[in-house]
Amino acid sequence: MPTVTLLAALALALALLPLGLGLLNLCLYRRPKAEPPPDAAVSILIPARNEEATIAAAVRAALSSCGVSVEVVVLDDHSTDRTAEIVRALAARDPRLRLETAPPLPPGWSGKQHACQALAGLARHPVLLFQDADVRLAPDAARRACGALLAGRAGLVSGFPRQETGTLAEALVIPLIHVLLLGYLPMVGMRWSGSPGFAAACGQLIAVRRDAYERAGGHASIATSLHDGMTLPRAFRRVGQGTDLFDATGLARCRMYRGWREVWSGFSKNATEGMATPVALPVWTLLLFGGHVLPWLLLGCAALVPLPEAAVTLAALAAAAGLLFRLLLAVRFRQSLAGALLHPVGILILLAIQWSALLRARRGRPAEWRGRAYPSTSRTGAP
Structure with a gap:
């Protein structure tokens, strides 16, 4: 031949x-349908650094959550723009929202992991929902994520929001997240095996049980990482805590990068x-x-x-x-x-x-x- x-x-x-x-x-990757217990309560945790263009919409969407009790905690990570001012004004009108200030970044930590670790310590509820500041939750997103978490044995569940794209560079590269996830990760193996090699999550939207989070060492266990979508579920699996994925296309949306420069920089930062x-x-x-x-x-x-x-x-x-x-x-x-x-x-x-x-x-x-x-x-x- x-x-x-x-x-x-x-x-x-x-x-x-x-x-x-x-x-x-595609047959296994579904929107969650399980309902949480009637008394379920979720802490929605948002790290924010120079997010004045996105933070108001993210907070308003989180506060619109229904079906579960929620608190929303925003951690201002030493922003130099109006991020804190915007959140402070919103918090004055809704007691479920709190604005906190991040401690100084210790040597060896990445900014997001340090902010998330601090947020976990500030949360009051047993279910922690970490979301990025550019994510917009649907009203039933917190309830669905909480239901998916508490209905199974996983200590961490994660959803991939709908990825909005506005430029050709975004449209070419960002949807490849789903190509890699669904084309090369055996989800049957992910659900049947506790191996860290099957770990996967989306750092934009991660829900955890507080007790499982603490057993895994929290974000402190991945202090140097820039890729919590891989490293955090691996940390859970290493201590015997399962992880799972769900389709959050209809539950949340996110425009993660804007234009060619951000696409290149964003995908480069955690590539290694x-x-x-x-x-x-x-x-x-x-x-x-x-x-x-x-x-x-x-x-x-x-x-x-x-x-x-x-x-x-x-x-x-x-x-x-x-x-x-x-x-x-x-x-x-x-x-x-x-x-x-x-x-x-x-x-x-x-x-x-x-x-x-x-x-x-x-x-x-x-x-x-x-x-x-x-x-x-x-x-x-x-x-």
């Missing part, structure tokens, strides 16, 4: 892997805790480039030079499989159609971000986020 046909066959196999696993995962390690990134490059980009390159070559018919057929099937999966996700999670149709371009950008982050780490250059610099680290992991 000619080499190009073998290459096309490999591309098809790599394209069918996420499609097949993704179809299975996920894909961008010397061991993991070559594997991810094979999976993503081989399954989502290579088929289109082969079809492009076929338009220029004659290729074996079998190779063209295999490449076309691979391209169709990858595009079908991406379009299914776009429909299910209300994502940009343009971003889906340009899926191979998004994959190339994602890989460029990861390789750039790995090279930055190898050179000892720090990651920067929210005006703070953090030493780069390389750990074996997966998104």
